[in-house]
Amino acid sequence: MQSPGGTAMAYKEIFWMACDSTEQLRAEYGPFHTRAEAEAEARKLGFSYLLRYEHLLDENEEIQEVRCIFLELPGAVVVESPALSLHTRCATCGESATHDKAWQAEVWADIHEFEHTRHRVRLFAHARGKGLKEIGDWRG
Numbered sequence: 512m513q514s515p516g517g518t519a520m521a522y523k524e525i526f527w528m529a530c531d532s533t534e535q536l537r538a539e540y541g542p543f544h545t546r547a548e549a550e551a552e553a554r555k556l557g558f559s560y561l562l563r564y565e566h567l568l569d570e571n572e573e574i575q576e577v578r579c580i581f582l583e584l585p586g587a588v589v590v591e592s593p594a595l596s597l598h599t600r601c602a603t604c605g606e607s608a609t610h611d612k613a614w615q616a617e618v619w620a621d622i623h624e625f626e627h628t629r630h631r632v633r634l635f636a637h638a639r640g641k642g643l644k645e646i647g648d649w650r651g
């Protein structure tokens with residue numbers, strides 16, 4: 512791919528994710544090739560946002576730049592029972608708990624690690640029908 516100027520032209524790869532918030536600790540599903548697919552999935556999960564990723568690639572298909580834009584879904588319904596729940600589990604002693612909100616998981620982990628020296632709590636997101644997925648580096 513060459514531009515008229517003769518320099519290699521970068522091109523864009525665009526994909527969409529469904530996500531539950533714009534927070535750093537958010538659940539994301541995807542990728543989807545079209546906005547419509549991502550939107551359908553977001554509505555199914557009760558998520559209120561779409562995330563549009565743009566990868567700018569060079570001629571070797573290396574990613575040069577990543578841009579992401581959040582879009583709030585118009586008229587998104589906030590569901591009472593979340594499609595996604597958070598599970599904390601101590602890697603050291605195995606004690607675990609379930610949370611609806613990220614901050615609750617963080618408080619649980621803080622208390623557990625305060626009460627039990629050198630224990631390390633891991634966080635997992637559990638989505639309906641999708642199983643558990645560990646969220647790494649969740650406490651910065």
Ligand SMILES: [Zn+2]
Pocket residue numbers: 601602603604605606623627630631
């Ligand atoms: Zn523990």
